[in-house]
Amino acid sequence: MQKTALTNPLIDVCIKAGHEIMAVARAGITVRTKDDKSPVTLADERAERVILAVLKELTPDVMIVAEEQAAAGGLPDQVDGPFWLVDPLDGTKEFLKGGQDFTVNIALIENGAPTFGIVYCPANGRLFVGEQDKGAWQAVISGDDRITEKRAISTRPCPSQPKIVASKSHRNAETDAYLAKYPDAELVSIGSSLKFCLVATGEADIYPRLGPTMEWDTAAGHAVLLAAGGRMVDEQGADFGYYKPGFKNGLFLAWGDKNTRPEAL
Ligand SMILES: Nc1ncnc2c1ncn2[C@@H]1O[C@H](COP(=O)(O)O)[C@@H](OP(=O)(O)O)[C@H]1O
Ligand SMILES: [Mg+2]
Numbered sequence: 001m002q003k004t005a006l007t008n009p010l011i012d013v014c015i016k017a018g019h020e021i022m023a024v025a026r027a028g029i030t031v032r033t034k035d036d037k038s039p040v041t042l043a044d045e046r047a048e049r050v051i052l053a054v055l056k057e058l059t060p061d062v063m064i065v066a067e068e069q070a071a072a073g074g075l076p077d078q079v080d081g082p083f084w085l086v087d088p089l090d091g092t093k094e095f096l097k098g099g100q101d102f103t104v105n106i107a108l109i110e111n112g113a114p115t116f117g118i119v120y121c122p123a124n125g126r127l128f129v130g131e132q133d134k135g136a137w138q139a140v141i142s143g144d145d146r147i148t149e150k151r152a153i154s155t156r157p158c159p160s161q162p163k164i165v166a167s168k169s170h171r172n173a174e175t176d177a178y179l180a181k182y183p184d185a186e187l188v189s190i191g192s193s194l195k196f197c198l199v200a201t202g203e204a205d206i207y208p209r210l211g212p213t214m215e216w217d218t219a220a221g222h223a224v225l226l227a228a229g230g231r232m233v234d235e236q237g238a239d240f241g242y243y244k245p246g247f248k249n250g251l252f253l254a255w256g257d258k259n260t261r262p263e264a265l
Contacts, residue, residue, distance in 0.1 A: 001062070001110065003108060006058055006116075007118075009058055010118055011127065011129070012054075013054040014104045015120065015145050017050050017104045017120075018047075018122025020043065020046040020047045020049075021043040021088075021095070022123070024041060025043065025095070034071045035071070038092070039092050040071065040092065041092065041095070041096070043089055043095065045088075047088035048067065048069065048088035051104070055084055055106075062081070062082055063076055063083040063084070064083065064084045065085050065247055066084075066085075066086035066216065067086065067216050082110045083108075084106065085106075085107045085108075085215050085216040086107075087104075087216035087217055087220070088105075089103075089104065090102060090103045090192045090193050091103060091191035091192030091193075093168075093169040094168060094192065100124050101121070101123075101190045102121070102122075102123065103192045103194060104122065105117070105217075108223075109219060113242070114220070114223035114226065115223065116130070116131045117129070117222065117223025119194070119221055119224055121192075125140045125141040125142070125143075126138065126197070127141055127147070128197040128201075130224035130227030131223075132223070134227065135228070136152070136154070136224050137153055138151060138153050138197070139151075153201045153202070155200060155202055155225075155230045155255075155257060155258075156202030156205070157259070158260035159205070160184075161184045161186065162185050162204075163186045163203070164186070164188070164204065164206045164208070165188045165189075165190060166187060166188075166190075167189070167190075167211070168191045169191055170211050175208065175210045177210075178210055181263045182206075185206075188204060193218065195221065196218070196225045196254060197224055197225075199225055199228075199254060200224045200256070205257065206253070206254070206255045207253075208253050208254075209249075209253070209254070212248065212250075214248060215248070215249055218240075219242060229256065230254060230255060230257075231255060232252055233252065233253055234251070234252055235251045237264065240252050251265055252265075
C-alpha cells in the first residue's frame with residue numbers, strides 16, 4: 001500500500017486525538033473498568049472516534065482493529081489483506097496517574113509485519129514515525145500544531161552498559177529475573193509504546209516484555225523501531241508477527257543494535 005501520502009493526514013489525526021485526550025485530562029478524568037479489568041476513560045473513546053473516522057475516509061477498503069472497538073465486542077473474526085491497528089491511548093495507567101508517558105498509536109500491518117507506524121505523545125508533543133524501507137524520524141509538535149525539530153532517527157550501537165526500558169505499571173517477577181542478567185545496566189521504567197521509541201532514537205538499547213500485551217499496544221512502536229534499524233523477536237527468537245489469535249501478543253524482546261543480540265528471554 002502507498003503509505004507516504006497517508007503520513008501527513010495521519011499525523012494530523014494523531015494531533016487531533018491528542019487534543020481530545022488533553023481536553024479530558026483538563027476537565028477531570030472519570031474511569032471505568034472494562035470486562036478484562038483494564039481501565040478505560042472518555043479520553044480513549046474520544047481519541048479512537050476521531051482516528052477511526054479519518055482512517056475510514058482515507059482507506060475505506062482497509063480493515064481497522066482498534067482497542068476500544070475490540071472492548072465493545074467489535075474484533076473482526078477474519079482479516080483479509082493489510083489492516084490498521086489502533087491504540088488511541090496507550091499507557092492509560094500513567095495517564096490516570098497524571099504522568100506524561102501515554103501515547104496515540106496508529107500502525108499498518110502488511111503480510112503480518114508492521115510496515116508503517118506513528119506514535120504521538122500529546123503531553124510533551126514528541127512524535128515518532130517509521131515506514132518500512134523509508135526510515136524513521138521524530139519531531140516535536142508545537143503548541144500551534146506545527147511539526148518542528150524534525151530529524152531522522154536510528155538506533156545506536158549497544159554500549160557495554162546498556163540502557164534497558166521496561167513497563168512501569170506491568171512489571172512482574174519474570175521481568176525482574178531478566179533484568180538480573182544485566183546487573184550493570186541502567187533501567188528506565190516508563191509507560192506506553194514510548195519504550196520502543198526510546199530504543200529507536202538510541203536513548204535506550206533493550207526492551208524486554210515478559211508479560212501480555214495486545215497487538216495494538218506494540219505495532220506502531222514496533223514499526224518505528226524496525227524503520228530505525230532495530231529488531232523485535234518472540235519467545236522462540238523469530239521476528240515478531242501480527243494477526244495472531246485474538247490479536248494477543250506473547251512475550252517479546254526488542255532491541256536497537258542488530259549486531260549485538262541481547263540475552264534471550
Ligand atoms: N493482562 C494483560 N493482557 C493484555 N494486555 C495487557 C495486560 N496487562 C497490560 N496489558 C497491556 O499493556 C499495555 C500497557 O503497557 P505498559 O505497561 O508498557 O504501558 C496496556 O495498554 P493500555 O494502556 O492501552 O490499556 C495493555 O493493553
Ligand atoms: Mg495500549
